[in-house]
Amino acid sequence: METKITRRDLLNGIVIGAGGSFLQAYSGRAVGNPAGTAGFEPNAMPSYYPPTLTGMRGSHDGSYEVAHALAWQGQKPKTYETLDEHYDLVVVGAGMSGLAAAWYYLKEMAPETRILILDNHDDFGGHAKRNEFHYKDRMLLSLGGAQNLESPSSYSDAAGSLMIDIGIDEQAIAQMDANTPDNFVLGGKLNADVGLTVPEKDQHLTLGGHWLKFFHGRGDYQSAVGKLPIPDDQKETLIAFFGGDKDFLDDLSLTEKWDYVNSVSYNQFLFDRVGLSKETIPILNAHLVILNGPSGWNHTVLEAIMAGSPGLRAMGWLADFVDSIAALLLDDIAG
Template sequence: MARKMVMKTKITRRDLLNGIVIGAGGFLLPAYGTESAARSWSSVSPEALAEYYPPTLTGMRGSHVGSFEVAHALAWQGQKPDSYKSLNEHYDLVVVGGGMSGLAAAWYYRKKTDPAARILILDNHDDFGGHAKRNEFHYKGRMLLSLGGAQNLDNPSNYGDVAGSLLIDLGIDEAAIAQMAANTPDDYVLGGKLGGDVGMTVPDGEEHLTIGGHWLKFFHGRGDYRAAVRKLPIPENQKDKLVAFFGGEKDFLDDLSLTKKWDYVNNNSYNQFLLDRVGLSIDTIPILDAHLLILNGPSGWNHTVLEGILVGSPGLRALGWLADFVDSIAARLIDDLAGEIRMFPDGNASVARLLVQKMIPGVAPGMKGIEDVAVTRFDYSALDQSDQSVRVRLNSTAVGVKEVGDYVKVDYVQQGKPLSIAASHCVLACYNNLIPDLCPEMSEAQKNGLSYGVRVPFVYANVLLDNGQAFGRLGVTFTHCPYDPFQWVSAAPTMASGGYEPPRGPDDPMVVFMMASPTPADGTKGTTRDLLRMGRHKIYASTFDDYEQQIRNQLQRMLGRYGFDHEADIKAITVNRIPHGYAYWYQGLDDPEWEEGQAPHEIGRQQFGRISIANTDSEVTPYMNAAFDAAHRAVEEQLQ
C-alpha cells in the first residue's frame, strides 16, 4: 500500500467545508473572514435567518470571530461605547452569560418565583451553552455529532441536592443514567467505559506507531505493561526505568523519612520527580504528561507529585508507604468515575439544549426530552421573542452592569450596536476576570479576588472523515499522542443516547475528536497562572490554517500506514478554540492555603447589591454541578 508521508503535510486541494454553514438543506453562509460572524448573521434576510443554526458551522469555532472583540477592547484598553440606546425593556432578571451556570440561574429563578418571570440571558457567542457546545456535521445523508467543549455529566445522586434536582427536572435521573450507560459501547472510553483500550501513539521514524492495550492500566503496573513499554521507540535504559516505575519495583523516595516524603510529594512537581527520582529523560516525560495535560490543562511541571498521582498519573505503586494510602484513594476515584461518567453524543450541549427547550418550548415544540434531544434541530429564531417569559439574546456582549436606584442597568453591544436594558436583579454568570470591568464601582478587594484566577485554555477539534476504515485499523477508539499538538485523539461519541444513530461500520463516515492543551509543557518557568496566560495567548495567535496544518500532519502520520490520505479523506474541520476554559482551581505549588472566607474566589463572589455572581469561577471548580450550585447561590442571594 502506498503511504502518504510528508514532513510538512501539503494541502493542495481546498475542498473543505470550512467556514461555512452546512445546513441540512445545503444552505450556505459565510461565517468568518473580513466580516465578523455576528455581522454576517445580522445582514441576512428573515428567510435566511430561519437557517441560523450555529452547530453546523465549521472552521474556527469556540471563541469565534465576532464573539470576543468587544470584551477585549474593554478589558485591554478600557474602551466601550460612550452612549447606549435604551430598549425600554425591563426584566425581573438579566443573566450575563448563557453557559450552564447562566441557563441554570434562569431555571432556578423561575422555579423560585414564577414561571412567567421575565428573564433575559445575554451571551457574546452566536450559540448558547458556554463551554457546552455542539458540533454537527451532515454528510452522505447522515448526521454526525460531536462536542466543542464540556463532555461528561455525572449521576444526579453524586451532584448534591440542588444540582442533582435540576438534572432530574430535565429527565436525567438514575434510570436515564443507567440507560445512557447501556447506550454506550464498551470500548468508548470518553463516554465512561474505562475498561475500553487506551492506546499510545508515538513518532517512529516519519510515521507514528500506535501501541494498543490499555495504557491507563499499564501506567499502574496492570496488564502486560512490560511488553507494551518494550515496543516504545525510546532508548532501552528509559524502557527499563518505565517498567520499574509502572510496576512499583522500588520506592523512589526510600531515602526520605515519612515526614520528608510527605513534604516531597506536596512541594515538588510531578515532572521534577520523574526527572530526579525516577530517572526519566526530558524526552520520555511527555509519554506520562499527556494524561495531565488534557485532563487538567497544566502539565506535570505545575502539579505536585501528589496532585498528579491523584488524577491517575503513574506512580501509585512507586512511593513505598504512601502507595497504599494513595492507591486506596485513587482506586475509589477510578471506581466512582467508571461507574458514573455519562455522555450525550454532543457532550453537555444536550443538557444546555434540554434546559433551553424547557424554558423556551418554541425552539423545538415537538421535542420530547432526553429521548430525542440529540437529534432535534432547534429553531434559533425562537430564542428571543418578546411574547415569551425567558429570552436568550446571542451575539450580545455586556460591557456595563450598574445598580441605579431600584434597578440594574445593563449596557451591552449587539452586532456593533450599543444597547441598554433594565432589570430588577442581575446574575453575572460570565468570567470572573471581566467582572471588574463590568462593575468598576466594586471595591478593590473584590476586584482583586475576581481577577486572581486564570481560566484553563483548550482546543477541541472535530474532523469529518469520508469513512472510518483507516481509523478503525488503529485498534483503539482513544489514544494518547504525547508528541503531537493534539495530545488526545478519540473517535467522536459513538453512543446512541438522545435518539442518535452513530456510525456503526468502517465504511460509514466518522468524526475524529482531537483535544489539545496549549499550556506550555516544556518546563517553561512560571506559576500555573503565568503559563495558563501563555497558553491563552498562543490560542489567539494561531489561525485556523495553523490548526488545519497540525491536524492534517498529525492524522497523516497516525493513520497513513493504514491507508489514510488526508487530502481525500478529510471532508471538514471544526476547531473549537477555548481560551477561557476550565475555572481555575488552587494549585499546591503556587497558592497558599487561605483562611475560610479569605480565598480570592470567596471575596470576589460576594453579592453586590442587586448583582450576584454565579459561574464555575466563583466555586473554583470546573464542573457542571458547580455551575448549577453557583447559579442557585446567586439566585438565593437576590431573592432574600
C-alpha cells in the same frame, strides 16, 4: 478482584458528556450586533461554528469593548437601537445558570412567556461548551469546559427535575450505556480500557489496553510498555517504575520524601530520579494535560500522583502500601 465501585454506583454518581441539544427548546431568534458593537455579529458569518474555535479564547474580540469603554473611560455607546419588544424576563448570561433560570421561569409561567437571553460571547454555554478538532478526516470531540455532571444523585429536587426535564433521565443513561462499547470509558464504564495516545512526528499512535492499571504496575504492564515506541532502556526503566521494583527516593527519610513530593515538579522527578528521557516523559503527561491542563512541569509530584499519575509504588514500602489500599477501593487500578 471483586468490583468495589459498581456501574450502578457510578451512574448514580457521574454522568459524562451531557450535550447541548436540549437548548433547542429555547431556540428563538438569535440577536447579533448589540447596540454600540457594530460589526460584532459572529452568527452572521458563513463560517460561524463555535465548536471549532478552539484554544484558550477567553473573552474574544467584540465581547468586552463596550463594557471596558464604559468602565474605564466613562464612554457610553454612541449609537443605541430602541427595540419595540416586550419580554417577561431578561436573562444576562447564557451559561448554565442563565439558561436554567430561563427554564425554571418558563416552567412557572404560561407557555407564551417571552424570555430574552443576552450573551456577549459568540456562543451559548459559558464555561460549559464543546470543542471539535478535525484531523485527517477524523473529528475528535473534546470538552471545551464542563464535562461531568457530578453526583446527580445528591441534587436537590429542583436541580434533579431540571435534569429530567432536559432529557437526562434513567432512560437516557440506559441508552448511553447500551450505545457505549465495552472498551470505552464513557457513560459509566470506568472499568473499561483507558488507551494511551503517544505523540509521534506527524501523527499520534494510540495503544489500547487499560493504561490506568498499567501505570500502577497491574495487569500485563510489561507487554504494554514493550509496545511503546521508545528505546529499550527506557522501556526497562518504565517497567521498574510502574511495577515498584525500586524506591527512586531511597536516599531520603520519610519526612524528606514528604518535602520532596510537595516541592519538586513531577517531570523533574521523572527526569532526575527515575531516569526517563525528555522524549519519554510526555507519554506520562498526556492524562495530566487532559485532566488538569498543565503538564507535569507544573504539578508537584504529589499533585500528579493524586491525579492518577504513576509513581506511588516506586517510593518505598509505605507509598506502595497506600497504593495497594487504593487498589482495594478502586477497581480501576486493581489487578
